[in-house]
Amino acid sequence: MTTKLFGEPIPRREDPRLLVGGGRYLDDLGPGALAAAFVRSPHAHARIAGVDVSDAVEVDGLVAIYLWEDLPDRVGEPLPLLIPHPALTHGRTAHPLARDVVRHVGEPVAMVVAVDRYTAEDVCALIRVDYEPLPPVVGPENAVQGSALVHADVPGNVGAHLVQEVGNAREAIEEAEHTLAFRLDVERSASMPLEGRGVYARWDSGDSSLRVYTSTQASTSVRMAIAATLELPLPSVEVVAPDVGGGFGVKIVHPWPEEILVPWACIRLGREVKWTEDRREHFISSAHERAQVQYVRVGFDSAGRVLGLELNILHDHGAYTPYGIIVPIITSTQALGPYKIGAYRVEFQSIYTNTVQVTPYRGAGRPQGVFAMERTMDRIADHLGLDRTEVRAANFIQPSEFPYDQGLTFQDGRPLIYDSGDYPASLELLKSLIDWDSFEERRAEAAAEGRRIGIGLGCYVEGTGVGPYEGGHVQVTSDGRVHVSTGLTSQGQGHETVFAQIVAEELGVDISDISVVTGDTRRFPYAVGTFASRAAVMSGNAIALATRKVRDKALRVAAEALEADPGDLEIVSGIVRVRGNPTAAIPLKTVAVLSNPLRYAFDAEAARATQFAAPGSPDEPPLKEEPGLEGRDYYSPIRSTFASGMHAAVVETDPVTAEIHILRYVVVHDCGKLINPLIVEGQIHGGVAQGVGGALYERMAYDEHGQLLNASFMDFLMPYATEIPRIETAHLETPSPLNPLGIKGAGEAGVIPVSAVVASAIEDAEGLVISRMPISPSDLYDLRLAAARGEAERTSRSAG
Template sequence: MTQIFGEPVQRREDARLTTGRGRYLDDLGRTALAAAFVRSPHAHARVRDIDVSAALDVEGLVGIYTYDDLDGPLAEPLPLLIPHPALTAGRTAYALADGIVRHVGEPIAMVVATDRYVAEDIAGLIDVSYEPLPPVVGLPAARDGNLLVHADLPDNVAAHLVQETGDVDAEMTRAPRTVRFTQTIERSASMPLEGRGVYARWDAQDDSLRVYSSTQTSTSVRAAIAAKLDLPPGKVEVIAPDVGGGFGVKIVHPWPEELLVPWAARLLDREVKWVEDRREHFISSAHERGQIQDITAGYDDDGRLLALDVRIWHDHGAYTPYGIIVPIITSTQLLGPYKPRAYRCAVDSLYTNTVIVTPYRGAGRPQGCFAMERTMDRIADELGLDRTLVRERNLIQPDEFPYDPGLTFQDGRPLIYDSGDYPELLRMIRELVGWDDFETIREQSAAEGRTVGIGMACYVEGTGVGPYEGGHVQVENSGRVLVSTGLTSQGQGHETVFAQIVAQELGVPLDDVAVTTGDTRRFGYAVGTFASRAAVMSGNAVALAARNVRAKALRIAADALECSADDLDIIDGIVQVKGDPSSAMALSTVAVLSNPLRYAFDSAARAATQFAPRNDPDRAPVDEDDEPGLENRDYYSPIRSTFAAGMHAAVVEIDCDTCEVRILRYAVVHDCGNLINPMIVEGQIHGGVAQGVGGALYEVMHYDEHGQLLNASFMDFLMPYATEIPHIETAHLQTPSPLNPLGIKGAGEAGVIPGSACIASAIEDALGVRISAMPISPSDLFELLATDPERTRRGSR
């Protein structure tokens, strides 16, 4: 049959989305009431009074609600979604502030009105009296502990976490050489094209809710709404329509608005909708990155890393609803493809009076990669060695897999690298970017008055984290194959890749397969789309379901064709005897036969009725261990995560007068196991690289000492234009994972993880300055050029 798995099939969802036929949240509920929120203008304050009198007579007002209007579970703090033994002082907010606000943008009151314009006008008339409290802004202030975010936490520490393997102190003492340095990683945020949003309607006759949410986790949102509104889960449906990007910010569940809008819909027995505006996204959704890292490395004269001791202070914002996933991932993924004899990473996760921190594409890995790769460049620089040579001497070798670094991953399970070939990745990236020929290019550029540099960075990415995901495959009587899974899509190409998997497994044309995601009516048990897990988890689930459907189809067809199932194959939707295509039947006919009928609704159904010629009076119409229909639901639950890997290289040119950084070349080699669709994987990598460039050169959240976000708009928050993203050269290595039936690994975050480290390496090579912060702006470079006492042509290559 035609090979579909592994082919660069055109994304089937693109035509719909690029021609305006997408169905996003704001396309729904055009006649619904609109919600707007009164949000705190202070980073830290007591709410003394809320005066709504000036708003009560405004035409179009439906209701104004504060914390005092909430009751039951909704009046309790929001859930702490991912508890962890190290998170000894977790704190979550209330749906509406109950007397104290701890960051600018925290919701205080909800207004429901006839439309959004009226709701916003009314919100502006509500007079809130505050008693300002001194805010804690930035990690230095949080570490000092002189001011507190939560009055009952005397040191602002939410969690203290240590990951350690080997004897770090002994190895550091024995090391012939050591280097120590400190790095700062600024806050950033994901900025999807579509912000958050929720639309709800209540069915009073059935006492049920239907909720549409721009979410990455529809089934989890359903569970949260049911719990907080005290409803049976079966009375709540949550549907994710087309979602315009997520990148992690939409995995938090529930956001306050995801509870309050359905609550208002039930209270009023009216449809209610809220759509986040861009300022709200800046000040009241979630940020990420935000660390200070103190790094000490012990190494020998050949550049082999003997001991690595890392101390991290992580800015977690005002609350910890998503636990400490980000610093856990930083601490466990920091080592990348390297194998020091000993490693210790101690993390303090600190509260500040700023927006909460939850995973943003990369989820702690860019910070860890920045620490590790800057360390490799420091060692190479100190020894005067080629940077790729130092990396090569520290790589895990192919015959060492599965490799156990002795750490515990984010899911509480041992972190074990399942497969890979890191030396081959290094060889490929050197060749792809032309590393060995770069000195000639440097000399030619210098002769032309241009300053250029080359850099690289390596990473390993844990993907396919559990606990499970499911898939359902059904063959209709028409022969059309319906596939559903509970996770949601935000542009990853799931409609295409899941169809490729099922078409390959079943032996049907790709066009005969339809895929549905993110609808709890179709699939009630799921986890969600995040952490580069969708292809690994749901991909294997739908593959297992399709294999079960195939086995049943062959069994039914074997009875009909009076042969052995082993003698049959399915090719382009036709079940046929191998070597004898004339003895065959359509898969649609098999679907009819799979469902014994009492009534013949059409001519095809007659073949499955009780008086059909092949009806066997000595057998039950449905076998004891079977069920009607040609369909199956199956789940995939892995023992542990699978680990993708890759290496990036960049060539940059620096204008030494303006300190503008231009990326001349950007190369990526990547290993995500067996490729389902190389074109979609490359799209994921390219999008990630664009965000990596933003994190390396542009994107930072600037807070002042009062906790005010100074660049809370696209006028002031810098992101790269499309013209600033270079052409990306990509090559793939495929080392199948032994942990899942398809041999695949995730690819969603591969492009963003090493971007800052790679570009910092190239800038250092060009200018001979020390880069110890991300992002690095022209003004930062200008200052470094003026003040760096160590500036040299380091020649570490």
């Protein structure tokens, strides 16, 4: 038997290459290309009265300066609104270069192309833009007043308004024995990949073809956008995602202005052009996420069962809505988590502000939804004097109740129906791992030493693997190597490893013979992209199905050569053989040769397939099906598959300095069948790290003028490894019934509940209600002072 690979923790195959500097990232390409740089608005909101380039054009090495007026019609149009929605009545997107008005600090106004980036930046510094400042709109609560408008034709700055309701939540709340109402705040953070965006374009004027390399999560769609906008025949455009140094959502947005402008300038100039985003640009001109103000009303019974829940959200969408309203839709729907809520009403307004636009960042609205629901569960427990785990257990969907229809419409436009899960088992495992039931003893021990500790938890359900589809192509060549490609991209997830594991197991070949290519439209032109924890589910299953086609074909061709029945054959370590008779065998590479009848022998292997070497039946055509030992297939699910998890943490808060330390962090995770536990754990670790960032460190500090005060890694406190606790992980494997491999997505899981968990634990340690994240030591200190003045809410437990 071939060594079992599916489900094994094999080390990432891409790591040796990446760790020794063998990666090829965007800026490693095109060393001789011209460099682009952008003049970006220093104002949050202003009218452009004029642009003076008279000094700029004197700079040696300048090649071109472009303003919006210089762009041809199609290129100058507003960027596409990628995901329209009927509730997004006032969707607005930016022009690739600002037209008349800038709406956030960082919006591009002019593009400069020069011999190198130094010169391009020198030119940018000499371009004088005459701005007439307009009133900046900052913060969704200010914005919704509507006294100043981000877009003159969007009244009240409301881009979208959506209500979803199951049952009559307001009535249920009114009639409930207990009710609570409170406000929650989540601040902005951002994907913040260590490699920013970047685009490099090459134009071949000889055959009028364009190749674009871009640090993207969606190369196939970028390709279609470029071809459409630049009015090029699609077959003449290739888009390649090289090694990508992290995406976390921000690179799913496309086309970025630069993804249109760089290829356009490249063709216009007949020269290679490259733009590599710098860190400040990334802070002020890509995308952020997370910021919401939430109002919760809940009615419940004495057992803690939620009878009615009403969630009202002000969602800060920044200046534009290129990715539609996916983020608040996900918050609205995924707030429900593992619970069956009696009646639910969720309403959001998506609000424009003069800040960087908001598009999905790992978790994509779920951390906020989970924060709302889990803060609610804690409040109910506190109100009733119940254990927090009891309240959750009282509301869980039971294993026997799947598939469970939540009655809402999910982000893929499909019904929100959970496919499988075992929430009670997850909670039991979590409680035992963190010693939940004996925590009061530990709290007392700590207190005796003058230390203050608290425990918290959070539960979530994550819709993963959204459609519409992905595809896979698998080809065995006459050297016995197996070439796998899929259209979606990789940003560090480990696709080269997991997709190879799937193929090795399905086909019966050694993993060392398999190579995987992702995100290269030359190899696979049909794809959606890498986001929403979908790559393993979508491409994994597509590749498995494609591999099964290859296997079937290999058995057919081999059966003929071996004069055996295909049903009697097996493939082991790349050899097709008759089961029980290992001497009747033929290597897969020979099968590959035989599957392509040849006239010309270009090498010794090929000679086996030529017309005199391999004469078939004289009465049949030599070619009976498509030549080559290859297969292509697609996977398109009826709807998303729902992973779940529960996290718990023990934190210590310093009674004097208000410093916050996470002492233990435990994760119970269920993403169905595991392809590679090592990679899943890596995903969880990275996600939790980003979650800790969101809980304790990261915020986008906008002032009232719309200036981002911390647009650098010095002041935007992305945590270092030293700030991340050791993460203890346990897996449950509840297979998905929806796909052939029984898998669910894992990419975003780690980040989702962390703010809720940390808030729960700090609240438990302090006895002060936590309703705003992130929380810094200074914030906690202020909260203590407010509590001492009677101005902050205490938990019932601490108020006694």
